[in-house]
Amino acid sequence: MAYFTAMFGAAILLGFINLLMAKEDTCDLYATPGQSLTLPLAYERLTNSHILRWVHNNTVIFYRQGKVSTGKPEDITSNGSLVLKKILFSSQGIYKGHVLHPNNTSAKTWTGRLCVLDKVSKPQLSYSCDFSSMAVNLNCHVTKPEGLVFSWTLDKETLKSETKQTLSISFIDLKAERSFTCDVANKISKASSDKVRPTCPPLLSFKRQTVMAVLAGGGGLILFLLFVICLWKMSLLSLPTLVLTIWFCRSLS
Numbered sequence: 001m002a003y004f005t006a007m008f009g010a011a012i013l014l015g016f017i018n019l020l021m022a023k024e025d026t027c028d029l030y031a032t033p034g035q036s037l038t039l040p041l042a043y044e045r046l047t048n049s050h051i052l053r054w055v056h057n058n059t060v061i062f063y064r065q066g067k068v069s070t071g072k073p074e075d076i077t078s079n080g081s082l083v084l085k086k087i088l089f090s091s092q093g094i095y096k097g098h099v100l101h102p103n104n105t106s107a108k109t110w111t112g113r114l115c116v117l118d119k120v121s122k123p124q125l126s127y128s129c130d131f132s133s134m135a136v137n138l139n140c141h142v143t144k145p146e147g148l149v150f151s152w153t154l155d156k157e158t159l160k161s162e163t164k165q166t167l168s169i170s171f172i173d174l175k176a177e178r179s180f181t182c183d184v185a186n187k188i189s190k191a192s193s194d195k196v197r198p199t200c201p202p203l204l205s206f207k208r209q210t211v212m213a214v215l216a217g218g219g220g221l222i223l224f225l226l227f228v229i230c231l232w233k234m235s236l237l238s239l240p241t242l243v244l245t246i247w248f249c250r251s252l253s
């Protein structure tokens, strides 16, 4: 019984720690510089006799008790929400909105963490043929990869298990010429690269036998053409002899 109690306690403690950690690096709201955003306190029964207070990073940025003593009246909506007009990187952090009844008891609170992120820019997709590993290595280049989510599309299909900045596909799996795009996304935006169709020379013939067959076939053809040119030069070639020669060679092979 004591064992179960201890396990139960540990489980609750772990859950609590997880909750704290999750709170630490997730944001309730995301915005990009220059954008405007309303922080939704949304207290519909707000009157002028209520006390309304907004705090950013423990600094009071709005206070109204009868009249506004901190901040600007136009930064607040009729239900007490705070309007951030032109967001800057310094606008991020923790916001707390608080409405108090005239008797100083709490009516409504709102707390949230705002994160400010740049929009992602279009990634540049490049590739290289790695003959030692017989693979095409694709790289989805962005200037700041931190915190971005990468995804890959082959022809029109998303490669669900590929979420890294690089992608490696073996020549064998690449049979025909195929087109790749990579996408980058953060919490507020998404961008796709241009289409890239990797062509590495071994893609044409990646089996030794195929190479030999192509070489042999090509060699035979060249010999045949030399033979025809020779006959031509010797004026031995009229249209009927050409047809006969071709028929003769085809029946040989």
Ligand SMILES: *[C@@H]1O[C@H](CO)[C@@H](O)[C@H](O)[C@H]1NC(C)=O
Binding pocket: 042, 077, 078, 079, 081
């Ligand atoms: C609070 O007020 C703003 C504008 O005054 C409005 O856009 C918003 O929808 C309101 N919130 C709710 C929950 O009604």
Ligand SMILES: *[C@@H]1O[C@H](CO)[C@@H](O)[C@H](O)[C@H]1NC(C)=O
Binding pocket: 057, 089, 090, 091, 092, 093, 094
């Ligand atoms: C508020 O705190 C965040 C970090 O939590 C910081 O990035 C931001 O610059 C701070 N803003 C102000 C105005 O203090």
Ligand SMILES: *[C@@H]1O[C@H](CO)[C@@H](O)[C@H](O)[C@H]1NC(C)=O
Binding pocket: 102, 103, 104
């Ligand atoms: C509410 O609190 C403020 C300061 O915290 C004080 O000035 C005011 O007199 C209080 N009002 C009531 C009704 O207790």
Ligand SMILES: *[C@@H]1O[C@H](CO)[C@@H](O)[C@H](O)[C@H]1NC(C)=O
Binding pocket: 101, 102, 103, 104, 105
């Ligand atoms: C304070 O005022 C609110 C709204 O007027 C009321 O609902 C609440 O019961 C009051 N609380 C006390 C302790 O007087």
